[in-house]
Every structure is written in structure tokens, then in C-alpha cells.
Amino acid sequence: MRTPKVRELGEALRSLFSRPYTVRYPYEPVVPPEAFRGKPKFVEEECIGCGACAQVCPARAIDVVNVVEGGVGRRTLTIHHDHCIFCGQCHRFCTTEKGVILTNEFETGTYDRRQAIATVEKELVICQECGEVIATVDQLRWVAQKLGPKAFGNMGLTLLLSEDLGLVSPAVRDPRRALDRGDNVSILCPRCRREVILYEQWGP
Numbered sequence: 735m736r737t738p739k740v741r742e743l744g745e746a747l748r749s750l751f752s753r754p755y756t757v758r759y760p761y762e763p764v765v766p767p768e769a770f771r772g773k774p775k776f777v778e779e780e781c782i783g784c785g786a787c788a789q790v791c792p793a794r795a796i797d798v799v800n801v802v803e804g805g806v807g808r809r810t811l812t813i814h815h816d817h818c819i820f821c822g823q824c825h826r827f828c829t830t831e832k833g834v835i836l837t838n839e840f841e842t843g844t845y846d847r848r849q850a851i852a853t854v855e856k857e858l859v860i861c862q863e864c865g866e867v868i869a870t871v872d873q874l875r876w877v878a879q880k881l882g883p884k885a886f887g888n889m890g891l892t893l894l895l896s897e898d899l900g901l902v903s904p905a906v907r908d909p910r911r912a913l914d915r916g917d918n919v920s921i922l923c924p925r926c927r928r929e930v931i932l933y934e935q936w937g938p
């Protein structure tokens with residue numbers, strides 16, 4: 735019984751003259767280790783706005799909000815740091831693998847929880863017939879890049895790439911006009927594309 739007590743006393747004396755094991759945070763800054771999982775944030779140039787990170791987030795800390803007005807749409811993705819559990823699933827399953835990263839920032843204290851967020855905004859592609867959201871522009875560009883020349887087998891991607899190359903102007907469709915074969919060269923959602931194909935095959 736006496737030996738452990740002597741050892742503890744020795745450790746107590748040694749600790750009086752050695753450096754403390756704890757850090758002096760918040761009086762001194764702390765540098766987290768390299769693999770530290772801190773606040774996630776979007777990387778604007780790498781994120782395509784697909785929303786896959788929101789689907790895999792176990793804490794439902796990522797919101798995806800589409801706003802469409804006058805045929806123009808924007809998608810806003812928001813990470814709520816006050817809900818985040820810093821698990822890293824968003825980064826692990828990110829479609830581009832680089833659209834969201836975990837920083838080494840760990841301070842989440844705030845007087846206003848609405849400020850504990852990280853956001854990214856992307857332009858949406860809207861169906862020219864029904865106004866349905868198809869995807870983000872960046873998402874379609876990313877798919878086209880993956881497909882290479884095969885992308886030209888899809889009319890929506892062909893139109894997008896042609897616009898990027900300056901070969902065509904963004905088409906404006908009169909919403910009062912019924913679908914017809916001219917809509918083969920419109921940007922359509924899958925449902926409206928099916929309607930046009932049926933029209934082609936079977937007529938009005």
C-alpha cells in the first residue's frame with residue numbers, strides 16, 4: 735500500500751516543476767492536429783450544388799433551399815454548425831470529393847445561432863415547359879465533363895455546352911405554347927422530355 739502512495743507523491747512533486755499537460759486555451763491559441771475534424775465549409779469552386787452531402791448528413795445539419803422566380807432559380811446550401819456533429823460524412827461522400835472540407839476551426843460559441851453557418855449558392859437549371867428544377871448548372875457541367883463526347887447524346891447537356899461555347903443563346907420559351915417537336919431542342923425535365931418523345935411517336 736505504501737509504494738503506490740510514494741509513487742503518487744513523487745509524480746505530484748515532479749509535476750510541480752514540469753510543463754503542464756493541459757493547454758492555456760483560451761488565453762493562448764491552440765493549433766489542432768492535422769487530421770482534426772473542425773467546422774465544415776463549402777469550397778465554392780469545387781462544389782456543384784448537388785445536395786448529396788445533405789442527404790448523408792446524420793445530424794440533418796445541411797439545408798438545401800431552391801428559390802425560383804420568373805424562370806430563374808438559385809439553390810442555397812447551408813451548413814448549420816450548431817447542429818453539426820463534425821462526423822465528416824459530408825466530406826467523405828461529397829460527389830466531387832472536394833466540395834466540402836472540414837477545417838481545423840473548432841470555436842462554435844456565438845450569441846446568435848443564425849450566424850453559425852457556412853453557405854454556398856448555385857444557379858439552377860429550370861425546365862422550360864413546367865418550371866420544375868432539373869439540377870444546378872455546375873452539376874450538369876460536371877456530368878458533361880465526366881461523360882466527355884458522350885455528353886452530346888443528351889439534348890439538355892448539348893444545349894448547356896453549346897451555350898458555354900457561345901454557339902447558341904439561352905432559349906426563351908413561350909409557356910402558353912403547347913409542347914411540340916420544336917421542344918426537342920428545349921431544356922426539359924424528364925417528365926416533359928417524355929411528353930415530347932410521345933408527341934413525336936404518336937402525335938398530339
Ligand code: SF4
Binds near residue numbers: 776782783786829
Ligand atoms: S458537390 Fe459536395 S459539397 Fe457540394 S452539394 Fe454536392 S455533395 Fe455537397
Ligand code: SF4
Binds near residue numbers: 790793794796818824
Ligand atoms: S460533419 Fe457530419 S454532421 Fe456536420 S455537416 Fe458534415 S455530415 Fe453533417
